[in-house]
Amino acid sequence: MYELLRQACDTARAAGCSFADARYLEIDEQTLASRDHALAHNNESRDRGIGVRVLYRGAWGFASAPGYEPAAVDGAVALALDIARASAYAPRADGVGWADEAPWQAEFHSDYARDPFALPLAEKADLLLAANEVMLHNPAVKRAQGYLAFRRVRRWYVNSEGSELHSDVTSSSAMLWAVAVGDSDFQQRSWQAPSVTRGFEAFDRAQFVAEAERIAAEAEEKLTAALAPEGTFDIVTDSENLSLTIHESVGHATELDRVMGYEVSMAGGSFVDRDKLDRFRYGSEQVTLMADNTLRHGLATHGFDDDGVPGQRWPIVEDGILRGYSTGREFAHYIDQQRSRGSCRADHWSSIPIVRIPNLFLMPGKQPLSPDELIGDIEHGLYFEGMDSFSIDQWRLNFQFGGNAVWEIRNGRKTRMLKAALYQSSTPDFWNACDATCDERFWRAHGVTNCGKGDPMQVAQMTHGAAPTRFRGIRICRGRD
Amino acid sequence: MxxxxxxxxxxxxxxxxxxxxxxxxxxxxxxxxxxxxxxxxxxxxxxxxxxxxxxxxxxxxxxxxxxxxxxxxxxxxxxxxxxxxxxxxxxxxxxxxxxxxxxxxxxxxxxxxxxxxxxxxxxxxxxxxxxxxxxxxxxxxxxxxxxxxxxxxxxxxxxxxxxxxxxxxxxxxxxxxxxxxxxxxxxxxxxxxxxxxxxxxxxIDKCLAAQSPRVFEPRATTVVLEPQAVGDLLAMTAWYGLDQRARDEGRSAFSRFDQRLGRLSLYSDPAHPAFPARNFSNDGEAVGRGTWLDHGELQQLITSRYWARQQDLPAKPWPTNLVLDGDGTPLEELIGDVDDGILVTRFWYIRATDPGTLGFTGMTRDGTFRIEQGRVTHPVVDMRWNESVLNLLQNVSGSGTPVATGERFPLVMPPLRVERFNFSSLSQSPPSIG
Missing domain, CATH: 3.30.2290.10 (PmbA/TldD superfamily)
Incomplete structure (x- = not known):
């Protein structure tokens, strides 16, 4: 499969490019969506194409074409060169830095036990419809929905430095929603199965049914829940809720392209400027956040990135101190690193690679600590579970997050459910308010499948994880008057 | 082709x-x-x-x-x-x-x-x-x-x-x-x-005017929202609130809300000259002009062909653009009538906080200014806001001429002057790049 890609890089080099790479991708996807008693949507897609990137006289060009025909590849190379020449009208004053990387010949295959694309449709549909039946059994639930999504990306990558790399990654994700309707309100409760690079074995029918029953009951309970109090409280976040907070307040903030202003016009910049490296107290001593693109079943684990750099594990925050950024080969030199962290990915063959959040997680506490013990030390607080409303400013400082379900903590115990609760903070204030996280027995991973970045928007996937974690003195506000 | x-x-x-x-x-x-x-x-x-x-x-x-x-x-x-x-x-x-x-x-x-x-x-x-x-x-x-x-x-x-x-x-x-x-x-x-x-x-001019922002203590105040801010918020509103079936089944903010929403009209028109859009859906339905708010009065909302048959209503497919009319007041006049308020260039990261009341949160960015005695006096540090669109539309006190906006979805929006808009917390002065 490499021959045409090799030719593309050779042609670009012969035309005077200092670097070129070419990718051919085969993307297969299936999405199923259920609505009450019916399967409302089933789509299978098959998508193939190439992307060619060239660096010509210090300027980038990228072009793509569907298929894998010699003429299409040649055409993409010629267009990429034309585009690079146009980019040269406004070159970077300091040139394009490009970190060295050895030429690699390697393959990476994610593992799975049950190929979701080979399974009968009926088995997949049944999983969703069985869950919907359970949700609709609750008379308060007026709408039950679910989806399953499977994705397989086979990638062949060649660059002008001699790398020839192949990956074959299959991922699976699923979600359920119950909407309960009362006389004066409606409320939604959801459950997200951990999205992973696994096959259908990631899903367990008994778990779907149990979660369906739970979220239906909790959707009903939300209808009559009291409005959250406003003020300053201690809070506990479950692993799913904190995963999104990690994503927004740490993951995006430590993407080095954002720090350097490359994303200012769309996704924004970052408060984590380079002077903070190895100095800045991002959080309390309890906070260690590791990036790991070698994490088994992690959504950002692809063997190597779209710069041809192998996946790595490195600290972003260690014992509360900022220790690293996510980088690509174009950005490593900005922090005087000789090598990229291998975190540059494109979401499609027609997309240009950009720095993406890696698999990133809060390390569990070192001392034995259960959620009950964590909560037991709170007199009056709130417990946030699941993902809901989330918003953060363009510098990744001021944020406000909700929970899909929130409970009041009174005298060390989870008590009644609350609604419309939001926690609002500034990133360093929040992470410095962390005083404990449960141990590894309670650590869970959660996949983010819809991370938007870039312009035009690219959608990437990555895994986050945490154990239930406590934060002291956090401002709580309400999403409803 | x-x-x-x-x-x-x-x-x-x-x-x-x-x-x-x-x-x-x-x-x-x-x-x-x-x-x-x-x-x-x-x-x-x-x-x-x-x-x-x-x-x-x-x-x-x-x-x-x-x-x-x-x-x-x-x-x-x-x-x-x-x-x-x-x-x-x-x-x-x-x-x-x-x-x-x-x-x-x-x-x-x-x-x-x-x-x-x-x-x-x-x-x-x-x-x-x-x-x-x-x-x-x-x-x-x-x-x-x-x-x-x-x-x-x-x-x-x-x-x-x-x-x-x-x-x-x-x-x-x-x-x-x-x-x-x-x-x-x-x-x-x-x-x-x-x-x-x-x-x-x-x-560039806006940037030059935005240097050295001061803190405005977040509170409810009068705002003048430029078209991007209006469009970003109303596009989210369409996503959460304009489905007729959800309204009929109690799953919408409009299920239990029957008040007039100000006096502006919100509609869709694929042939709008300022920002034309597709005139058919992916399902082969013609997308014509659809009115969702007529001078503040809620109209029949987006209605699938199935729901239309069930309810004996005309089908109204999802719109391909969104237009809010305005009364053509120049931006300077909208600002000129404000004694004490904030001018917002742009909103960012809007998310629902309460679909039941069309409550949203978001940030200001890239040019937020204090208005005093009818004049823009100085830039202010960006702020978070929490506001219900139902309140916002009822609190509109002036509007300008609609213009094309919307990076992802075609919108034609006027600037609006809104009373009692609820700013809730501060961000910080922009850190330096790099």
């Missing part, structure tokens, strides 16, 4: 063996995106794609297959066969409706816009000129010039056909100084070098 070529292509597909009803959707995209930051072109990419979606229906069962190759007739025939075979394994969906079978005339606004005239070389030169203007002002510029030449064609075995070209231009630019930033955009189906430079200068 032009109309006749698309009609012939889809006609050939519909001639292939099939076990039931077939819908064919063909989408083509060619998009050049020239992206810049630090007054230099940082990414420059051409995307060329085609997608063919084949939707097979057997009685009350339906499935679809999408390919990105249209040259292999045998592959397409196999995909159709596979789709119908898959259908047989599906449970019935009683809400499934037959293909519309509607022939939709080509809209008059379908034309070749100036987007097609912008070559790779021209895009590079124009962006370089914008970057030079930023460098000359010692301002860091970042943004995107994207030009797209797209088409969509639809055909079904019930005789339906539609085709449309839809060119698209998106230029937006953020100008950053040491302590503040400004932003401007040009959206629509065509652009000239002059309009691109006008937007660039607007962003």
């Amino acid at each position: 032009e109309r006749q070529q698309a009609q012939d292509f889809i006609g050939d597909i519909l001639e292939l063996p099939r076990a039931g009803e077939l819908q064919v959707l063909l989408e083509g995209q060619q998009r050049l995106g020239t992206r810049f930051s630090g007054c230099a072109i940082s990414q420059n990419a051409l995307r060329q794609q085609v997608r063919l979606t084949l939707s097979a229906r057997l009685e009350q069962k339906k499935t679809s297959l999408t390919l990105n190759s249209i040259d292999d007739r045998e592959q397409i025939a196999q995909a159709i066969e596979r789709a119908f075979a898959t259908c047989r394994h599906l449970p019935d969906d009683e809400e499934l409706m037959p293909a519309p079978g509607e022939v939709i005339a080509q809209a008059e606004h379908t034309r070749r816009g100036a987007a097609e005239a912008i070559s790779i070389d021209t895009a590079g030169r124009w962006v370089a000129q914008a970057c030079a203007a930023g460098a000359a002002a010692d301002i860091d510029l970042a943004g995107l010039l994207a030009t797209g030449n797209n088409f969509t064609a639809y055909g079904d075995s019930a005789g339906g056909f539609a085709h449309e070209r839809h060119d698209r231009v998106d230029y937006h630019v953020t100008a950053s100084g040491d302590t503040g930033s400004g932003w401007a955009e040009h959206q629509g189906i065509e652009i000239s070098r002059d309009s691109l430079m006008t937007a660039t200068r607007r962003a």
Whole structure:
């Protein structure tokens, strides 16, 4: 499969490019969506194409074409060169830095036990419809929905430095929603199965049914829940809720392209400027956040990135101190690193690679600590579970997050459910308010499948994880008057 | 692909063996995106794609297959066969409706816009000129010039056909100084070098005015929202609140709300000259003008064909653009009537906080200013807000002339003056880049 890609890089080099790479991708996807008693949507897609990137006289060009025909590849190379020449009208004053990387010949295959694309449709549909039946059994639930999504990306990558790399990654994700309707309100409760690079074995029918029953009951309970109090409280976040907070307040903030202003016009910049490296107290001593693109079943684990750099594990925050950024080969030199962290990915063959959040997680506490013990030390607080409303400013400082379900903590115990609760903070204030996280027995991973970045928007996937974690003195506000 | 070529292509597909009803959707995209930051072109990419979606229906069962190759007739025939075979394994969906079978005339606004005239070389030169203007002002510029030449064609075995070209231009630019930033955009189906430079200068001027922001203690106050801020919020409102069935079934903010929402009208019109949009849906339904708020009075909302049949209502498909009318008051007059308030250039990261009241949160960014005694007096540090759109629409006290906005969804929005808008917390002065 490499021959045409090799030719593309050779042609670009012969035309005077200092670097070129070419990718051919085969993307297969299936999405199923259920609505009450019916399967409302089933789509299978098959998508193939190439992307060619060239660096010509210090300027980038990228072009793509569907298929894998010699003429299409040649055409993409010629267009990429034309585009690079146009980019040269406004070159970077300091040139394009490009970190060295050895030429690699390697393959990476994610593992799975049950190929979701080979399974009968009926088995997949049944999983969703069985869950919907359970949700609709609750008379308060007026709408039950679910989806399953499977994705397989086979990638062949060649660059002008001699790398020839192949990956074959299959991922699976699923979600359920119950909407309960009362006389004066409606409320939604959801459950997200951990999205992973696994096959259908990631899903367990008994778990779907149990979660369906739970979220239906909790959707009903939300209808009559009291409005959250406003003020300053201690809070506990479950692993799913904190995963999104990690994503927004740490993951995006430590993407080095954002720090350097490359994303200012769309996704924004970052408060984590380079002077903070190895100095800045991002959080309390309890906070260690590791990036790991070698994490088994992690959504950002692809063997190597779209710069041809192998996946790595490195600290972003260690014992509360900022220790690293996510980088690509174009950005490593900005922090005087000789090598990229291998975190540059494109979401499609027609997309240009950009720095993406890696698999990133809060390390569990070192001392034995259960959620009950964590909560037991709170007199009056709130417990946030699941993902809901989330918003953060363009510098990744001021944020406000909700929970899909929130409970009041009174005298060390989870008590009644609350609604419309939001926690609002500034990133360093929040992470410095962390005083404990449960141990590894309670650590869970959660996949983010819809991370938007870039312009035009690219959608990437990555895994986050945490154990239930406590934060002291956090401002709580309400999403409803 | 032009109309006749698309009609012939889809006609050939519909001639292939099939076990039931077939819908064919063909989408083509060619998009050049020239992206810049630090007054230099940082990414420059051409995307060329085609997608063919084949939707097979057997009685009350339906499935679809999408390919990105249209040259292999045998592959397409196999995909159709596979789709119908898959259908047989599906449970019935009683809400499934037959293909519309509607022939939709080509809209008059379908034309070749100036987007097609912008070559790779021209895009590079124009962006370089914008970057030079930023460098000359010692301002860091970042943004995107994207030009797209797209088409969509639809055909079904019930005789339906539609085709449309839809060119698209998106230029937006953020100008950053040491302590503040400004932003401007040009959206629509065509652009000239002059309009691109006008937007660039607007962003630079706003940036210069935004330096050294002061703290405004967050509280409820009068705001003047520029069109992007209005559009960003109302687009989210459409997503959460404009479904008729959800309203009828108690799952919408409008299920229990029957008050008048101010006096403005919110509607959709694919033929709107400021920002024309597609005039048919992916399901082959004609998308005409639809009014959602008529002088503040809620109208019939988006209604699927199934729900329309159940409720004996006319079907109203999802809109392809959104327009809020305005009374044409110049921005300076909207500001001039404010004793104490805030001027907002742009909103960012809007998310629902309470779908039951259409409560949202978001941030201001790229040019937020204090208004005192009818004048813009100084920049202020960005703020978070929490506000219900139901309250906001009832609290509109003035509006301007609608203009094209919306990077992802076509919007035509006026600036608005809104009373008692609820700012809730502060961000910080922009940190330096790098």
